[in-house]
Every structure is written in C-alpha cells, then in structure tokens.
Amino acid sequence: MNIRIGRISKLFSPPYLGACFKCKTTWRFVKGHSTPINDREGIFPLCKKCWADLTPEKRAKYYEMLIKELKKDGYCVSREERAAIIAAVLAGK
Secondary structure (H helix, E strand, C coil): CCCCCHHHHHHHCCCCCCECCCCCCECCCCCECCEECCCCCEECCCEHHHHHHCCHHHHHHHHHHHHHHHHHCCCCCCHHHHHHHHHHHHCCC
C-alpha cells in the first residue's frame, strides 16, 4: 500500500508507528524514502511521494525535524552525521 491519508492513518496503525513528517501518514500506509547516512543505515522522515514532490532544499527541513526528534528520544546525532545527512539530502539521495 502507498496512499497518503494523513493523520487519520493513526487510527488504523499501532500507536508506536511513526509517520511521514510532511503528510503525516503512518508508515503502515506509505513507504519511506531512505537517505543513506553511512554504508549500513539510512534515515527517512518523508514518504516516497512527499520526497518526490519536494526539491532537495525543501526536503532538508524535514530531515532537520527528524534529527531534533531523534535527539529528544536520546539518540545523539553528531555534527559530522548531521552534516553528512544534509549533504546527502541536498545531493538528491
């Protein structure tokens, strides 16, 4: 399934399941676009459709939002990791 239905999707998804930062549809209904942060891991604040709708510059703010959210959850994103993530986003990855 890959349909953007917004916040209403939370009614049909487990409470712990995240969502696209732009359209607010949970990952149960949309596929995330994973941007690589190293050889093994990726980060995905946007679904594939929202990612495709935005320019790299407009995508960057959603990655910044996810980085802030990760910090709140106790995951430390280093300056180097943040720089690598934003560089990858601006490069269209």
